[in-house]
Amino acid sequence: MKRLFDFIISSLALIILSPIIIIIAYKIRKNLGSPVIFRQRRPGINGTAFEMIKFRTMKDAVDINGMPLPDDMRMTSFGNKLRNSSLDELPEFWNVIKGEMSLVGPRPLLMEYLPLYNEEQKRRHDVRPGVTGWAQINGRNTISWDEKFKLDTWYIDNRTSWLDIKILFFTIKKVIIKEGINAQEHVTTEPFKGNGDD
Secondary structure (H helix, E strand, O other): OHHHHHHHHHHHHHHHOHHHHHHHHHHHHHHOOOOOEEEEEEEOHHHOEEEEEEEOOEOOOEOOOOOEOOHHHHEOHHHHHHHHHOHHHOOHHHHHHOOOOEEEOOOOOOHHHHHHOOHHHHHHHHOOOEEEOOOOOOOHHHOOHHHHHHHHHHHHHHOOHHHHHHHHHHHHHHHHHOOOOOOOOOOOOOOOOOOOOO
């Protein structure tokens, strides 16, 4: 039932939002150049890697050694607006249609974090990762990693269709009021460094 719900809602979303998606793609091409889509390997269900897609929000600026500059130096005002409105996440509906993600579930983090999880935190990979989730409507990037993981595992233990609908509703509400986007003074959330760095 959840998979069917994901497929139908994501397909409708891509169709209904297609004019917005086309406009965003055009503006990214104009402001940031190619590519329009940002692709990154993320862990899915059971930790199996998949390629998550989002709209690109940063410039490909590098230092003299060819290393990417810090996020705050690569982020543009246009890219920041995309992130604050969560419009950069729209391409993830395609990941949902393909069955790599769900509309609701723990957010897919970085592959490099996998060895850093304790046994409880690893449980976040017992389900498909989500476009949004319980942690996203309860603080998103403004809460600690420990709180975020506890919210993820709480969702896994208590997930129902009604809870998913509730999370989707509150996600839309929080996007509209731009609540809990990023921790103060950080363009993106700080990296997870494991459980011994608290």
